[in-house]
Amino acid sequence: xxxxxxTPKFQVLKTGQSMTLQCAQDMNHNSMYWxxxxxxxxxxxxxxxxxxxxxxxxxxxxxxxxxRLNKREFSLRLESAAPSQxxxxxxxxxxxxxxxxPQHFGxxxxxxxx
Amino acid sequence: xxxxEQNSGPLSVPEGAIASLNCTYSDxxxxxxxxxxxxxxxxxxxxxSIYSNGDKEDGRFTAQLNKASQYVSLLIRDSQxxxxxxxxxxxxxxxxxxxxxxxxxxxxxx
Numbered sequence: 001x002x003x004x005x006x007t008p009k010f011q012v013l014k015t016g017q018s019m020t021l022q023c024a025q026d027m028n029h030n031s032m033y034w035x036x037x038x039x040x041x042x043x044x045x046x047x048x049x050x051x052x053x054x055x056x057x058x059x060x061x062x063x064x065x066x067x068r069l070n071k072r073e074f075s076l077r078l079e080s081a082a083p084s085q086x087x088x089x090x091x092x093x094x095x096x097x098x099x100x101x102p103q104h105f106g107x108x109x110x111x112x113x114x
Numbered sequence: 115x116x117x118x119e120q121n122s123g124p125l126s127v128p129e130g131a132i133a134s135l136n137c138t139y140s141d142x143x144x145x146x147x148x149x150x151x152x153x154x155x156x157x158x159x160x161x162x163s164i165y166s167n168g169d170k171e172d173g174r175f176t177a178q179l180n181k182a183s184q185y186v187s188l189l190i191r192d193s194q195x196x197x198x199x200x201x202x203x204x205x206x207x208x209x210x211x212x213x214x215x216x217x218x219x220x221x222x223x224x
Binding site: 033040041043045058100106107108 | 122145146148156157158159160163165202204206208211212214215216217
């Protein structure tokens with residue numbers, strides 16, 4: 001029972017490099033989310049996808065792009081990584097954001113930008 | 115800007131005591147409320163959800179909601195060292211994604 005799977009778990013990049021973080025869920029959920037978590041800042045929403053084929057900006061979208069590849073998969077891309085993007089990234093999914101359902105989180109990707 | 119406020123702590127309680135964690139929110143249209151537990155270096159884990167005023171109990175956990183005063187709380191009875199973690203409050207109107215508080219760090223002292 002995998003739930004939400006994120007890859008990779010750890011990554012070190014140099015400034016200016018690009019990177020795609022992968023997320024897949026096996027719970028048949030409609031909605032998927034990308035968060036970053038920094039010390040003292042809590043969880044901040046980067047982008048979300050309410051349903052397959054749609055994506056929307058969250059609180060901190062600058063420097064990121066997303067793709068909802070299909071119902072299961074939602075990827076996050078850093079086109080030109082910056083040290084300010086060093087963070088822990090969490091992917092989450094929920095049955096449907098309009099039905100007040102809770103989100104279920106993956107284990108996270110710890111990303112360092114040098 | 116929708117806000118969810120939590121005391122960052124740390125909140126220290128002795129083993130066996132009741133831990134009380136509080137959360138206030140700004141959007142009066144909020145309908146759904148969740149508590150997540152996050153151990154250091156791990157991902158958030160859902161422990162309670164509450165949708166209507168009053169108390170909801172699940173084992174040693176009780177969530178309390180007061181929409182008129184715009185606060186939600188989490189009580190942990192018979193606190194154990196294994197309850198030491200950061201507790202995140204999350205709120206939604208149902209039309210927007212969850213808004214998370216920054217979390218309260220709980221330390222249960224054996």
